[in-house]
Amino acid sequence: MSAAACTSDDEHGGADRVAHLRAEAALFMRDHVLSVVSHDLRGPLNAIHSWGYVLERKVDANDPAAQRALAGIRSGVEQQVKLIEQSVDTTRAETKALQVALAPVALRPLLEKSAALARASVARARGVTIEIDSPLAEEQLEGDAERLLQTLWLMLAFAAEASPSGAAVRASSNIEGSMWRTDVRFSASARALGDPASPHVLEAFARRQALEPREGGRIAWGLALCKRVAEAHGGAFEHSDIADNAEVTLSVRVPVAGM
Structure with a gap:
């Protein structure tokens, strides 16, 4: 193999190495962002859920419009929590518990x-x-x-x-x-x-x-x-x-x- 060919192979290997490093950095960044999103969404959702129960005790049980509104709030919170668990938390599972080979x-x-x-x-x-x-x-x-x-x-x-x-x-x-x-x-x-x-x-x-x-x-x-x-x-x-x-x-x- 010529010296020029060897140099080309080395450069190609180096480019592949850098591409892999960048991909790893991007993967962990994605999962970190998802972790932040998961954490920051749960706080407001928990608050909405808690205030829903407060409203439930205050609203007239015989008022159908109010009861539909409360049911909509509860359903919306449950859907958002399910979305976080199924989409956000599952997606970031690859690096959530990182294993290292010592x-x-x-x-x-x-x-x-x-x-x-x-x-x-x-x-x-x-x-x-x-x-x-x-x-x-x-x-x-x-x-x-x-x-x-x-x-x-x-x-x-x-x-x-x-x-x-x-x-x-x-x-x-x-x-x-x-x-x-x-x-x-x-x-x-x-x-x-x-x-x-x-x-x-x-x-x-x-x-x-x-x-x-x-x-x-x-x-x-x-x-x-x-x-x-x-x-x-x-x-x-x-x-x-x-x-x-x-x-x-x-x-x-x-x-x-x-x-």
Whole structure:
């Protein structure tokens, strides 16, 4: 096989790898949005259901119009709850209870591979550099290497697409006590996130949502994979507010010992 053919195969394989990573991020984002919808719809529906019972005790039992109205309220609530259970909750079942395959994972190679994929998928084309600052060398943890790679890649790729051209994304990684912690820091740019001419990891609506004020400390939808993978390992994921010109930190923590 010629050198040109080998290069073409490598590029094709790399493109397939990035496409798979983007698909995984999109899957977890979809399920996260469905989870938010399920949670946020149940509150108002429960309130309507409760007030229906209050009205039932107040309304004249001999008033047919009022009784039909109450029956309509109860029926509507039941239909909405059934829709949530059958459509929303069932659809997100694939990642609701994420299973991880635990095995020894070398951390330094994981960091380097994630950074290389992030550079190839979005950072290099946008003129953004990714820098790794870590003393890790031979350290390992018990984890799912593929899921952890997806998490690191998404953190780095998102930071790259949210940064203006010429900026640097900095990732620090270390073991603190019993936890492996990786922080990705960057300066966010609303213009960079919204630029349709530049390569992106997330869909346009997810990029717009990332810049919206967070309610109750919720994460940006597009970073849902990071949260689910961290929690499946017994760890946590969080990030500071993402706003134009803000200094943002994405942080993932995973226990070093197996669960």
